[in-house]
Amino acid sequence: MFVQRNSMGTEKKEKMRGGEGIVNFTYFVPNGTEKNARLLAELSLEPGASIGYHQHDNETEYFIFISGTGTANDNGTEISVKPGDLLITGNGASHSVKNTGSVPLVFNALIVTY
Incomplete structure (x- = not known):
């Protein structure tokens, strides 16, 4: 499967999980289309x-x-x-993230179900 960037779905979520401001999503593939991948997106x-x-x-x-x-x-x-870092959260663990810089904080997010 090949997916062009301009065909990827986008969404804006306000105050996500009780956070501040807006999180912009670009979905690499529609949620639920890949087995065990609940989310595959750029945030x-x-x-x-x-x-x-x-x-x-x-x-x-x-x-x-x-x-x-x-x-x-x-x-x-x-x-x-910062760029190049990886944060892994699972097995009952918790996390949050905040942009503390002066430019957008961009990261890829992948959620794999068990």
Whole structure:
């Protein structure tokens, strides 16, 4: 399967998981089309925007940071994130992420179900 960028679905979510601002989604493939991949998308947070703290049960989420800078709460530990970093959250763990920089924080997100 080949998917061109201009055919990918997009969505804006406000105050995602109790966070601040808007999270922009570009879905690489429609949700539910790939077995065990609940989400495969690029997310972009404008400066100050965030995804609130939440838990992942029976699945693992991977954040692969592409550009920008921010902070993440990795199961209770506050960390700085930058391009090239990877955050893995699953098996009952929790996380959040916030753009603390002056440009969009962009990352790929993959949720794999068990």
